[in-house]
Amino acid sequence: MGETFGEAVFSTGMTGYQETLTDPSYHRQVVVMTAPHVGNTGVNDDDPESQRIWVAGYVVRDPARVPSNWRSRRPLDEELAAQGIVGISGIDTRALTRHLRERGAMRVGIFSGATVPDDATLLARVLEVPRWRAPTSPPRSPPPSPTSCRRSARRSSRSPPSTSASRA
Numbered sequence: 001m002g003e004t005f006g007e008a009v010f011s012t013g014m015t016g017y018q019e020t021l022t023d024p025s026y027h028r029q030v031v032v033m034t035a036p037h038v039g040n041t042g043v044n045d046d047d048p049e050s051q052r053i054w055v056a057g058y059v060v061r062d063p064a065r066v067p068s069n070w071r072s073r074r075p076l077d078e079e080l081a082a083q084g085i086v087g088i089s090g091i092d093t094r095a096l097t098r099h100l101r102e103r104g105a106m107r108v109g110i111f112s113g114a115t116v117p118d119d120a121t122l123l124a125r126v127l128e129v130p131r132w133r134a135p136t137s138p139p140r141s142p143p144p145s146p147t148s149c150r151r152s153a154r155r156s157s158r159s160p161p162s163t164s165a166s167r168a
Contacts, residue, residue, distance in 0.1 A: 001113045004086040005129045006030040006056030008108040010097040017076070021055055021085075022048040030057035030108050034097050039076035042067025053080065057110045058087035059096070086110050 010032040011020050038060040067075050088110050109126040
């Protein structure tokens with residue numbers, strides 16, 4: 001229950017969902033998992049990349065109802081709820097991933113609860129999310145052309161005119 005906003009990105013890993021969730025590089029992103037079943041091994045205390053979940057939201061096709069692994073300490077859905085992470089399931093995540101691949105990362109929102117506003121209000125709130133922009137660097141000068149490199153190499157390989165005393 002709740003709402004979240006962020007940039008939609010995808011993860012194609014078949015395993016490692018706990019590492020993905022706790023990786024700080026996913027901060028403020030809504031991660032779409034392409035693996036059809038997520039949460040089968042639950043959450044343990046040995047695999048996190050950091051002490052908290054960093055994703056803004058989580059999108060899966062079919063979450064595990066009961067984890068089955070000897071290292072599991074708690075189910076994934078309980079960990080997400082305990083850390084206030086909003087997720088959604090029952091989504092065709094592979095189709096969504098194809099959409100993201102073709103069109104690039106997008107701003108998204110996940111909403112749930114008894115008082116979900118109308119579509120226009122939801123869209124306006126999603127559009128308020130700032131877009132991530134890659135840092136820009138100053139333009140670089142173009143590399144030298146291969147011909148100018150050959151010319152300067154020929155010049156430097158020539159020996160300077162001789163000034164020897166062998167003049168007649």
